[in-house]
Amino acid sequence: KAGVTQTPRYLIKTRGQQVTLSCSPISGHRSVSWYQQTPGQGLQFLFEYFSETQRNKGNFPGRFSGRQFSNSRSEMNVSTLELGDSALYLCASRQGPDYGYTFGSGTRLTVV
Amino acid sequence: KNEVEQSPQNLTAQEGEFITINCSYSVGISALHWLQQHPGGGIVSLFMLSSGKKKHGRLIATINIQEKHSSLHITASHPRDSAVYICAVPLSGAGSYQLTFGKGTKLSVIP
Numbered sequence: 145k146a147g148v149t150q151t152p153r154y155l156i157k158t159r160g161q162q163v164t165l166s167c168s169p170i171s172g173h174r175s176v177s178w179y180q181q182t183p184g185q186g187l188q189f190l191f192e193y194f195s196e197t198q199r200n201k202g203n204f205p206g207r208f209s210g211r212q213f214s215n216s217r218s219e220m221n222v223s224t225l226e227l228g229d230s231a232l233y234l235c236a237s238r239q240g241p242d243y244g245y246t247f248g249s250g251t252r253l254t255v256v
Numbered sequence: 257k258n259e260v261e262q263s264p265q266n267l268t269a270q271e272g273e274f275i276t277i278n279c280s281y282s283v284g285i286s287a288l289h290w291l292q293q294h295p296g297g298g299i300v301s302l303f304m305l306s307s308g309k310k311k312h313g314r315l316i317a318t319i320n321i322q323e324k325h326s327s328l329h330i331t332a333s334h335p336r337d338s339a340v341y342i343c344a345v346p347l348s349g350a351g352s353y354q355l356t357f358g359k360g361t362k363l364s365v366i367p
Contacts (some may be wrong), residue, residue: 186359192353244303247301249298
């Protein structure tokens with residue numbers, strides 16, 4: 145059974161640019177959530193999608209957005225990148241609220 | 257005040273020692289998650305528990321809902337257990353869950 149796949153694994157962008165990250169969940173998992181991990185703030189919740197609907201969003205500016213497609217794949221977008229957006233971005237999928245999470249390997253974004 | 261507190265922050269143990277990592281939280285929850293993160297970033301979900309105790313191999317997780325406290329134990333620790341262990345609780349609302357994470361406990365097991 146394939147795991148959660150995140151692409152790309154590494155990304156270098158310039159301040160002011162925008163970036164799109166992709167997450168393919170485990171087959172059958174309809175819930176996808178996104179997290180940002182930095183050395184200073186640790187792991188922080190970004191948003192969660194279920195059946196193409198955003199169910200919850202963390203305390204991040206509107207530059208951070210996402211969506212989920214009908215096949216449950218999800219993308220997150222960050223516009224007008226800032227140096228502080230440099231982080232490891234992780235996504236996780238699960239079958240539903242009574243199940244544990246399966247995490248992807250993450251996308252390491254560096255903003256220069 | 258962080259809603260999820262972990263202790264200790266760092267832990268060094270000799271191979272074979274019994275390890276305990278603690279997690280306290282301040283909100284009512286439906287379940288608590290223990291995660292393991294190895295260098296390189298990959299996160300593995302170890303346990304999701306809402307009451308009592310769960311065991312998987314040398315790992316044991318317990319939770320006391322009334323005291324808002326959970327512990328992760330590792331018996332007969334091994335160098336491959338070296339990782340960061342993170343507890344997380346969901347802030348529930350509107351039918352979905354927003355995980356809030358502890359700062360993590362960095363465990364180093366020395367041969």
